Amino acid sequence: MxxxxxxxxxxxxxxxxxxxxxxxxxxxxxxxxxxxxxxxxxxxxxxxxxxxxxxxxxxxxxxxxxxxxxxxxxxxxxxxxxxxxxxxxxxxxxxxxxxxxxxxxxxxxxxxxxxxxxxxxxxxxxxxxxxxxxxxxxxxxxxxxxxxxxxxxxxxxxxxxxxxxxxxxxxxxxxxxxxxxxxxxxxxxxxxxxxxxxxxxxxxxxxxxxxxxxxxxxxxxxxxxxxxxxxxxxxxxxxxxxxxxxxxKGLCYNPPSVAERMNTALRHLKLLVEYKTESVALKEFRKHLAWYTKGMYNSAKLRGKINTANSISDYEALIDQIVQDNA
Ligand SMILES: Cc1cc2nc3c(=O)[nH]c(=O)nc-3n(C[C@H](O)[C@H](O)[C@H](O)COP(=O)(O)O)c2cc1C
Missing domain, CATH: 3.20.20.70 (Aldolase class I)
Structure with a gap:
């Protein structure tokens, strides 16, 4: 060419x-x-x-x-x-x-x-x-x-x-x-x-x-x-x-709080739903939420709950719970 x-x-x-x-x-x-x-x-x-x-x-x-x-x-x-x-x-x-x-x-x-x-x-x-x-x-x-x-x-x-x-x-x-x-x-x-x-x-x-x-x-x-x-x-x-x-840039960096992390995770889920079908998004988000919550309080137990989330509202409730548990 x-x-x-x-x-x-x-x-x-x-x-x-x-x-x-x-x-x-x-x-x-x-x-x-x-x-x-x-x-x-x-x-x-x-x-x-x-x-x-x-x-x-x-x-x-x-x-x-x-x-x-x-x-x-x-x-x-x-x-x-x-x-x-x-x-x-x-x-x-x-x-x-x-x-x-x-x-x-x-x-x-x-x-x-x-x-x-x-x-x-x-x-x-x-x-x-x-x-x-x-x-x-x-x-x-x-x-x-x-x-x-x-x-x-x-x-x-x-x-x-x-x-x-x-x-x-x-x-x-x-x-x-x-x-x-x-x-x-x-x-x-x-x-x-x-x-x-x-x-x-x-x-x-x-x-x-x-x-x-x-x-x-x-x-x-x-x-x-x-x-x-x-x-x-x-x-x-x-x-x-x-x-x-x-x-x-020599700026002071404050790592995101758990609430901020979970806000990003939720936005990630919503983008997945927007770009893909809801059922695909809900399934694919499991691995992402497991990564977002790695090292957080009770993260091993959380994995079980993540794997049973079946709707956006299930994920929203779970994410609220994660924020509370890690406050
Ligand atoms: C889950 C996973 C999927 C990957 N998929 C690709 C891929 O599709 N194409 C590619 O060139 N490399 C792929 N890689 C390799 C990464 O792009 C990268 O080269 C590798 O993870 C090393 O970089 P890191 O130490 O920053 O992870 C993949 C790696 C992982 C862990």
Whole structure:
């Protein structure tokens, strides 16, 4: 398509380097809206199957929902079949209202890897670059890619693969500092992320184990990356973005009270109901409320009550009770 480089990512990350990670089953439009209000910059949908879009699978298409307030959300796709990727991009993603397209080269889940998708492509830099080029050529939007360090500790190839992706025309690379074999265990290796950022010209987002202001500062210092991505630390805690932003500006930060947390949780539920059907929203909110209440008084017992909530009013009553119990 012969696009000229827009410096989209450089400009966005200069303004706000805090990004919300793609999280399957979590980073839907409702959660993204909550994180946006807490100050997240670039945000990512959960991974979406290119084949699912190619075959116009209805469940897959619902994952493309975004609301009008999101200007910096990228849609993440996964797949290894060039034809379905090309079609998914030109038929669906170019016109779905997202700011950019992200390609998943990091998912270590067996079902995905056994199809040759996600982190299976870390083993095949040439195939990964071919897919990236196909997305770049079909896309009207900037393109990014998310990788891991390699498949396992004996095959660390994040620098090599990043150079190949850059050559293919990718405008941004996110590196999760673990191998696929590690899944989410062990410690993310921020020094390897630094190696990537030192070797490519495109901006790099560092990812893995950032949970608060101190770890945000540390990963920036260690990697020198243009952006920092937060995943698990945002579960039930979208406030992590406002905390880091406030502290970064040298402002005094007061963590939200239980009542404030529960207010956000309730707003989250209402957004889920607005964006999805009520029955889906009520079911999906269970895990979110369990995360929002983690560590609160009687949280283990609470989980049982959360799992039996069947209506918005059940949740409202439960949330009132939680506020009272934690006063
Ligand atoms: C529940 C869950 C779902 C995830 N889904 C995706 C996904 O859809 N796409 C992706 O690239 N990474 C996915 N990841 C990986 C995260 O984006 C991130 O790379 C990883 O959690 C490390 O960052 P953290 O330490 O900040 O959580 C997922 C991780 C978790 C825990």
């Amino acid at each position: 012969g696009k000229t480089k827009s410096n989209f990512f450089e400009n966005v990350l200069r303004d706000n380097d805090l990004c919300l990670a793609p999280l399957a089953g979590v980073t839907d439009a409702a959660f993204r809206r909550i994180c946006l209000e807490s100050g997240a910059g670039l945000m990512f949908t959960e991974m979406i199957s290119a084949k699912g879009l190619f075959y116009s699978n209805k469940a897959t298409e619902t994952l493309l929902y975004k609301d009008k307030y999101e200007n910096l959300t990228g849609v993440q796709i996964f797949g290894s079949d060039v034809l379905s990727i090309q079609e998914a991009v030109s038929r669906h993603l170019n016109n779905a209202g997202f700011a950019f397209i992200d390609i998943n080269f990091g998912c270590p889940v067996r079902k995905i890897v056994s199809n040759g998708d996600g982190s299976a492509l870390m083993k095949k830099p040439e195939q990964a670059a071919k897919i990236a080029k196909c997305v770049v050529d079909s896309s009207k939007l900037p393109v990014s890619a998310k990788i891991r360090l390699g498949t396992d500790s004996n095959s660390i190839n994040c620098v090599e693969i990043s150079l190949a992706l850059e050559e293919a025309g990718v405008d941004l690379i996110t590196v999760h500092g673990r191998t696929a074999e590690q899944m989410y265990s062990g410690k993310a290796d921020w020094h390897m992320i630094k190696k990537v950022s030192e070797n490519v010209r495109v901006p790099v987002i560092a990812n893995g184990d950032v949970k608060d202001y101190d770890s945000y500062m540390k990963i920036k210092e260690t990697t020198g990356c243009a952006g920092v991505m937060i995943g698990r630390a945002a579960l039930g805690n979208p406030f992590v973005f406002s905390e880091i932003i406030a502290k970064n």
